[in-house]
Amino acid sequence: MSGGGSAVELRAVSLAFGDGLQVLDGIDLGVREGEILALIGPSGCGKSTILNLIAGALAPTSGSVECFGQPVRGLNRRVSYMTQRDTLLPWRSALDNAALPLEIAGVGRRERYERARAELARLGVGEFGAFRPHQLSGGMRSRLSLARALLADAQIFLMDEPFAAIDALLRLRLQQLLVDVWSETRRTIVYVTHDLNEAISLAHRIVVLSHRPARILAVRDVDLPHPRDVAQIRTTERAQAMYWELWKILEGELQG
Amino acid sequence: MAGPARRPRRVRVLGARLAVLALVFAVWQLLPQSVLPDYAFGRPAGVLAALVSLISSGTAFIATAETLRTTLLGILVAAPIGILVAFAAAAAVGAWVIEPVTTVLYATPKVGLISLFILWFGLSTRGHFALVLMTVGPVFYYAARQGLSEVDPNTVIAFRLMGAGRLKIARSLVIRSMTPNLLGVTRLAFPIAFGATVFAELRVPVGVNLGALLSRYALALDGDNTVAIMLIMGVVAYILDVAISRPLRAYAQRTGTGIPAV
Numbered sequence: 001m002s003g004g005g006s007a008v009e010l011r012a013v014s015l016a017f018g019d020g021l022q023v024l025d026g027i028d029l030g031v032r033e034g035e036i037l038a039l040i041g042p043s044g045c046g047k048s049t050i051l052n053l054i055a056g057a058l059a060p061t062s063g064s065v066e067c068f069g070q071p072v073r074g075l076n077r078r079v080s081y082m083t084q085r086d087t088l089l090p091w092r093s094a095l096d097n098a099a100l101p102l103e104i105a106g107v108g109r110r111e112r113y114e115r116a117r118a119e120l121a122r123l124g125v126g127e128f129g130a131f132r133p134h135q136l137s138g139g140m141r142s143r144l145s146l147a148r149a150l151l152a153d154a155q156i157f158l159m160d161e162p163f164a165a166i167d168a169l170l171r172l173r174l175q176q177l178l179v180d181v182w183s184e185t186r187r188t189i190v191y192v193t194h195d196l197n198e199a200i201s202l203a204h205r206i207v208v209l210s211h212r213p214a215r216i217l218a219v220r221d222v223d224l225p226h227p228r229d230v231a232q233i234r235t236t237e238r239a240q241a242m243y244w245e246l247w248k249i250l251e252g253e254l255q256g
Numbered sequence: 257m258a259g260p261a262r263r264p265r266r267v268r269v270l271g272a273r274l275a276v277l278a279l280v281f282a283v284w285q286l287l288p289q290s291v292l293p294d295y296a297f298g299r300p301a302g303v304l305a306a307l308v309s310l311i312s313s314g315t316a317f318i319a320t321a322e323t324l325r326t327t328l329l330g331i332l333v334a335a336p337i338g339i340l341v342a343f344a345a346a347a348a349v350g351a352w353v354i355e356p357v358t359t360v361l362y363a364t365p366k367v368g369l370i371s372l373f374i375l376w377f378g379l380s381t382r383g384h385f386a387l388v389l390m391t392v393g394p395v396f397y398y399a400a401r402q403g404l405s406e407v408d409p410n411t412v413i414a415f416r417l418m419g420a421g422r423l424k425i426a427r428s429l430v431i432r433s434m435t436p437n438l439l440g441v442t443r444l445a446f447p448i449a450f451g452a453t454v455f456a457e458l459r460v461p462v463g464v465n466l467g468a469l470l471s472r473y474a475l476a477l478d479g480d481n482t483v484a485i486m487l488i489m490g491v492v493a494y495i496l497d498v499a500i501s502r503p504l505r506a507y508a509q510r511t512g513t514g515i516p517a518v
Contacts, residue, residue: 075413076417077417080418081414087411087414089411089429090511100418101419105418132511152418154417
């Protein structure tokens, strides 16, 4: 891990929606700079809500959210958000989609295309720059979304089950790609998933959330070497022991 | 191998169609006045002669041009107004003010407005344009409203996280997201506008246009010329539809976005 300072701090964060639905209940959570933190928990428990709070798309009912020591008020421009349903623009080519954050930042046409081409090539979709998103497979679209997120130059990546809709084998390759990208860039990543293996393979730490209203049930360090071979690491004894440990914590919540 | 086998079948189908058409024309030409009166239906030979006369004198082209000018001008003015009003109505306050007005306007039978336009503009072609505007404006308004409601809120957030301002979001996301809806409704708007133009020209028969000619020939009980004008209108409507739907379909294929009604 690089840095090690605090990237995000949630202090005693609770959130209830207007209809009285209590989603989060007193969440205290710190995300260290340069780490991959996985959030796991039952479906609908509020994992995505935590990402929305960090992104500034939602404000807590009580408590505070800070990003690099600054309170989050309004949308947090230090983050980039990748969701399961990508936000690629269907009328733009892959290259133009990747270059969008540079275009918004006012980077000149030639430079932004050069950088977008280089990023697409690094992520293995360099040949598909002229294609529109509907002409790409799910895996390619994920790579394209990742390229756009990297070009946005955000310090924190919020990833909400970004590979959930992709078949298992391709998902492994994308997870490995994410680990490789992390090794090169050391970005802070907050990663929401339902998949315990995915959490163990990717993360430095795993936060287990309860059924709604979400509370933190456990925080576990993943004491496995990083960068990793995600396919191999999940077969290790330590990873399997961790899987069962996390499963035991979650099992009761799923029955509840 | 399938080609030669298919060709005779295609020829047979074409032959059958021509035979049916010839039979219809023959029956139409030969049926007695008591069954098909000339003033109401004309006769094929008379309709053909009327068509030749309308085309050779240039009247058909002048009338079509004037009708199409009103139609196109109506669409060109109605589309931006409808879209701008939809943007205004999408704002929180705008919806309270604009929505009731647009609902009443949409529900009001537009054909009734022509009497009002006669009072406002007298016997003038301005009334034709006004009717097209009032008929097509709401069509664009509702398409734009629908398009606005379909803009993905997550993509708006993604744009804002990348630092995009309102103008950039409007230009690069909102308007582009609405484009399939607007293109789809453009195809629908043309026949609607064309019909509204001809109706207005019929009710206020001034100028040289298809509606005025239709009105004149119908009042003179001239079945041949009336049917000839109807045929010209059919051909114009068909050409308009083909001219508009082809580029729309090409756009839909290029971008992979579905365009309603294309």
